Amino acid sequence: MSTIIQDILVFATLILAVGFLVKKFFLPKPVKVNKNKFTKSCGQEGGCSCS
Helix, strand or coil, X not given: CHHHHHHHHHHXXXXXXHHHHHXXXXXXXXXXXXXXXXXXXXXXXXXXCCC
């Protein structure tokens, strides 16, 4: 009986792992929308004020 449970757990883990890899590498990433329309990089006047 425990062999059947182990087989089910192994296949469930395999399906979860494959699903994670497909989601991570093959599905398109969602588009991130920034609230700031104007982004200034470091070094420009009034930029991020990093040193």
